[in-house]
Amino acid sequence: MSNHVARRVIKRGELANRTGCNLETIRYYEKIGVMPEPARTQAGHRVYDGDQERRLRFILRARELGFSIEELKGLLNLVDSDHLACGEVYELTQAHIADVREKITDLRRLEKTLSTISAKCARGDTPECPVIDALFA
Amino acid sequence: MSNHVARRVIKRGELANRTGCNLETIRYYEKIGVMPEPARTQAGHRVYDGDQERRLRFILRARELGFSIEELKGLLNLVDSDHLACGEVYELTQAHIADVREKITDLRRLEKTLSTISAKCARGDTPECPVIDALFA
DNA sequence: GATAGGCTCTGTAGTAGGTACAGGATCAAG
DNA sequence: CTTGATCCTGTACCTACTACAGAGCCTATC
Structure with a gap:
């Protein structure tokens, strides 16, 4: 049935x-x-x-x-509301884009630091290691 | 005393x-x-x-x-060992740099997608929202 | 109609990398 | 000697899931 x-x-x-x-x-x-x-x-x-x-x-x-669960809840609230205002969605999205851009900036800086450190590396079997020294500095 | x-x-x-x-x-x-x-x-x-x-x-x-705790443990093992080989540190660092670069690439793609979606936005009070539509697509 | 194996249910514990208590002991200054 | 800061321990919380154990259910085949 x-x-x-x-x-x-x-x-x-x-x-x-x-x-x-x-x-x-x-x-x-x-x-x-x-x-x-x-x-x-x-x-x-x-x-x-x-x-x-x-x-x-x-x-x-x-x-x-990359929206967090909290951001997602914000989006869903808008979706679920009767009066979906595109402007509010835009704000949430812009805020998220700003987050993403900040993360990119941070990671780029990180990559540069790591590259600079590792470029000095002799890669030998010696106990002198610029990477370790940089970490201890 | x-x-x-x-x-x-x-x-x-x-x-x-x-x-x-x-x-x-x-x-x-x-x-x-x-x-x-x-x-x-x-x-x-x-x-x-x-x-x-x-x-x-x-x-x-x-x-x-940005080294993870596991990566850090690897570095510490080398630091703690009697025969610190710079080559091994170099390998760990290169692997980490590769991780960071991958994250940057992913975030850039993400940012582009979000920007493209949000650029279409009229930012109005209308219920037609390209961001939401893109998410539902 | 019995049985096998798949699916589903529930609650709970584990992951990374910490952070934040509660409740008690100890230390240093006045 | 008291007060307030610091220290101790164990445990719970955080994000965003994922995995499991032990039970119940569903369907196909014999």
Whole structure:
């Protein structure tokens, strides 16, 4: 007997397969409140519909783009609100871009320091090592 | 009465102050084995000497340069060994530089994607938002 | 209709690299 | 001798997951 409202619902394993998301991560997203509590079969198995699959893809994409869970929650609040204001999304995105740029700057500085140090290296078997010296300095 | 071998020893709080390291982090480094177990006063208070302060500075500097704790342990093993081979240090450093460069590349790609998406943004109060659309895509 | 093996459920523990307590002991100054 | 700073220990918390154990369920085959 098929449920009269059932239209293409899937279980957790299939959702994981279709989205490439780890099985347990889906449960985790439910726990932290970014995924809604899904419907259940009589036996208690979670069932997901197309909307929920789209939401999960949104979450995964945002995470892929480096949005933290907190930033993601901000985006989802906007998505979930009736009056989605593009300006607010823009602000969040700009803030995130600024974060990313800062990280890039930091890493570039880091790379330069490391390269400079390691360029001095004789690479020999000697106990004199400019890398170690630089770390001790 | 001063201990006959005591020469400029400090306690954990002063070590933290002098190095800028968090107080608890020192204990943590001891726990994970990158800092040695220090001497103790009769009351059980940790005391550190100049060598240990230098070692902590080394650790902090390596962490600042983005070496993971595992990488750091590798460096410390070399430092602690009798036959410090600069070549090995060089290898570890090069591997780390490669990691850093990869992170930079990833973040640059990310920044480009985010900038492209957000450049399309009208920043209006409209419910049409290219950022959200891009995330749902 | 029994059974095998897959799936799902729950709670909990582990990862990196720390940070932050609580509750008690000790130390130094007044 | 008291007060306040420092120290001790163990444990919990943080981010963002991931992995497991032990149980229950579902379906295909015999």
